[in-house]
Structures are given as structure tokens and as C-alpha cells.
Amino acid sequence: MKYRTYLLLVVATAFWGVGFPIAKIGVEYIHPFSFAFLRFSLVFVLFVLFFKLSLYNLAEKLFLNFKLLFLMALTGIFLYGIFFLFALKFAKASDVSLISGANPIITAIIAWIVLKERLTPLGVLGICVSFVGIAFIVSKGDLKTITTLNFNLGDFLMLLATTMWAVYSVITKKALRGLSTTEAVCLSSLLGALIFLPLAVFKGNLHLTYPFKAWASLMYMVLFSTIIAFSAWYNGIKEIGATKASVFVNLVPVFGVITSVVVLGESLSFYEVIGGLFVIVGVVMTNKRVSGEHRLQKQ
Template identity: 25%
Template sequence: MNKQSILVYGSIILAMLFWSFSFVWVKIVYLVYNPITTVFLRLIISTALLFIIGKSIGRIQKINKCDRVQLVLLAFFEPFLYFMGESFGLKLVSSTLGAVIISTIPLFSPIAAYFFHKEKISPKIVLGILVSIIGVGVIIFNKQLNLIASPVGIALLFLAVGSAVAYSTVLKNLASKYNPLTLISYQNLVGIIFFLPPFLIFDLQYFISAQPTTEVWLAIIQLAVFASSLAFIFFTYGLKYLGINKSNIFINAIPVFTAIFAFFVLNETLSFQKMMGISIVIGGLFLSQAKLKFLKIRTKK
């Protein structure tokens, strides 16, 4: 593996780690603030940080007029629509279950990538996705194949899944023209504009009267720096080289990391069944990236 490959795969893995921990951090913030306030604050901090760094090193590019509509669309899907679904969904389900649902993004992204970018769906990607979905199912369902969770929470999280797929589709067009720091900076800036009306209407009065602890503010800062800034930059960098399908398959690792983090930080249970599902998810992840010789031989025939 050359240096370029190490940087690409390392960036993707770091993005997954930061997003995994975000499921834990938001639970801490929700002890005081509502979902809209949580996202609004993390976007403000993230945007300020990114523009300060970007301007100081001269990495913020000018967005061409022909790309501004796509940029607004990018921000609408994520952070706005994605975080509306994810944030309110996580109010109703556990961190681990939320991460598991988000991990189904690779199931739908190859379809969008095929129709909008003509990316081929290789047999190993399909095989890796199927194995990962089995692992996800092991984590979600009990022995009687019953799912005990809020239907509304699950629906909201699947709204986030659809938004993430649409986001990746639009991002692919812009990632070849602009560097990750530029895209994420403007994406979050437009996201603030989208979130401002809901914040003023629904959360302003509660925000004024709330009394956050040091732990809550630390969690907000971590969400802003790692989940809303660095994770998106790393993911955009990886997607530029790997494409939509290969990049999104790594999202299957999120419930693995989240289950471990939630166990240690939030004291969520980590049963044998969850551990089994986690192992299967990891297997599907590596399977999708492996060089399968028998698949190559069958393709040549």
C-alpha cells in the first residue's frame, strides 16, 4: 500500500471514528439542549473554526456561480435534512441503534451512484454490503426477530439515511472542483442559514433559560471540531479518490465504534449478540475492499 492509499483510507477511518463518537456526544448535550440548538451551535463553532483556519492558510476557494445552486443543495441534504432526521431520531432510540440504521447508507448509495454518476456496482461491493446488512440485522433484532424501538425514531433516522445518499451524490460533482476545506466551510455556513429560522421559532427561549454544564459545552465543542469539521473534510478527501460506493461502505463501521464508545461512556449494554453483529459488519467492510480473485476470473469469462 503506497502513501496515497494510506492517506485515503486513513482519512476515511478517522471520519468514521469521529462520526461514531458523535452519537455519544449528542446524548450528553441532550441532557440540556434540544436537537435544533445542538446542531445550530456545533455548526456556528465549526464554521468559524474552518474559515479562520482556511483563510489563514489560503485554502478557501471562491465558489463559481454555476456551482452555487449545487452548494445550497449540498447543505440542504447535509447538514440540514440529515441532522434534522438524525438529531430528533436519536432522542427516541439508543446511540447504538441509531448508528446501526445510519450504517445502512451503503445499501442505497450504489443505486444513486449508478444512476447519477454511472459508477459500476462490482460483485465484491454487493457481497460486502449483503454481509454487512446481515450483521446490522443481528444487532437490531432480538432472538424472536422483534424490533423494540420507536417507529418514529427509526423513520427519522432513515430520513437521515436518504439525505446522506443524496449528499454523497451531489458532493461527488463538487469534490473534483474544490478542496474539502472549502466545501465543508461553505456547506456549514449555508447550513446555519437553514437552521436559523427553526432555532429562533422553537428553541430560542429555551436556549436562553438553559444552564449547560462544562461537560455539555465540551461535548458541543467536540461535535463541532471533530464531527462537523474534521470528519467531513476527511470523508470528502476519501470520496474524491474512492468514489461513492467504496467510501460509503465504511459507514458500516460506525455502529461498531459507537457500540464500544456507548458501552464505556453511556453504560449501554454490549451483549454477545451485539458483539457477533459487530464482527459480521467488520467482515463485510473488509470483504467489500478485498481483492477477490475468483470474482475477477468469473468476470473475464
């Protein structure tokens, strides 16, 4: 059973990691606004069908939890979607996936500020190590790039996207007190799609005659990177808990980089290897903070 659980978690992180280069293919043909609108509209519809959710119950939950759900949609769907998809237009998919690996670090900082979650000296050190890795990736190995603010726009946008996802994660912790995870993701996807709708229509040249590879990219992000990955991830968490499962997040940038090299033909640079290692080591150190807290709570 444990090996099956580990397999589920690896599958989820693989689908998320592969999503970076796959989404990059999609936004070459579909405007990011339209891509995001179509993705989250389909996510909502398929979530309702796949999980057999009651529309009446969803409407009631939306009314009772509208403020939190709107904030989730604004940060984790709308702002994250804009920054992420435009980052893919300006930066290598491998760089974008590596920068995304810092999400647990940024989440830990925001949770410390907003939720007053405890940070140990090891956790602080892990945050510093990860940010050194991010700086190495963003500067392409030349730290003078940061002091002169001469870095790639896509890398900067991905940092903003990662921050928005971290804010979304913290808000989700509060929202889940009155909603199931499935309901929260489903309803925030609906609101996110509605926010994207006017931009998709008036700025995104929305239509349905995109080439096959664009639709294939979109459907991958809907089916594999969202619904299947979501299901596998939370089934894994049910078996071994969120603390142990969080370690598997480190595989996301690994799968992202490998797929970017294989699918898009991107070259793997020295700065990406060094920076990626720093990010992953920092995340592991910060996760030790979480494990320590859980042990204290059990005593």
C-alpha cells in the first residue's frame, strides 16, 4: 500500500512538472488570457462531472464562503495564471519550473507572517539557501545581473506567480475549514474563469479554431495537470499525511527540467543545475521545520 501511495505522489508531481513545457507549447498558439479562461472553465465542468458534485450544494457553499473563494480565485487562479503563462512566453520552461520549486519556501514565509506558524533556525537557513538558488537561476549564474536589475522578465514574472500561489495556499488553509478540498478548487476555478472571461473576449482573441497541438496542450493542463494530479496527490496525502507528501514537491522542477530538455530541446545550463540544487536543499531543510512541529503536536 505504501509503494502505491508513493507512486501516486510521484505521478502527481510528474504531471505538474511536465505541465511547464506543455503549457509553453499552448501559449504559443492561444493567448494566455484565453488559455486560462478555457482551462479553468473546463476544470470546473469536469470537476462537477468527475466528482459528481451537486450544483445546488456548490451554489450554497459559494454564497457562504464567497469572500475567501474570491480571494483564492484572484490569487491562485487569476494572478497566478497571468504571471505563469506570460512567464512561459518570455523565459525557458526549465527556468520557470526551477523557480516554481521555491513555492514551499515562500509559503512558509507567508504562513509565518499571516498564520503565525513557527519558524526554526533550520527553517530560516533553508529559506536563505533556497533564495540563493533562485538568485542563481534568475541571474543566469551572474549575480551582477540582480544588482543592475538586468534579469529576464519571464523569471521575474514566475517569481510573482510563485508568490501568488503561496498566498493562495495560505488562504486555502482558512477556506478548507468550511469546504472540502474538491469544493474549494472547483469553485475557485469557476470564479477564476469568470474573472478571465472579459480579458479573453476583448484582449485574448478568444475562438475555438486553434490548431490540434494547442488543444492538446490545453487538455493536458486540464486533465493531467489538474484533475488527475489533484486526485493522485490528495489520495496520497490521505495515506501518509501532508508532511511526508510535501517532500515529493521537490520532484516537480526535476520533471519540469527533464521534459523541457526532451520536448522543447532546451539546453540544461550550469546555473540551472546549481540553482536547482540549492532550491531543493532549502525546501528539504524548511520541510524539517514542519516535521518538527508535527512531532511536538503529537507529544
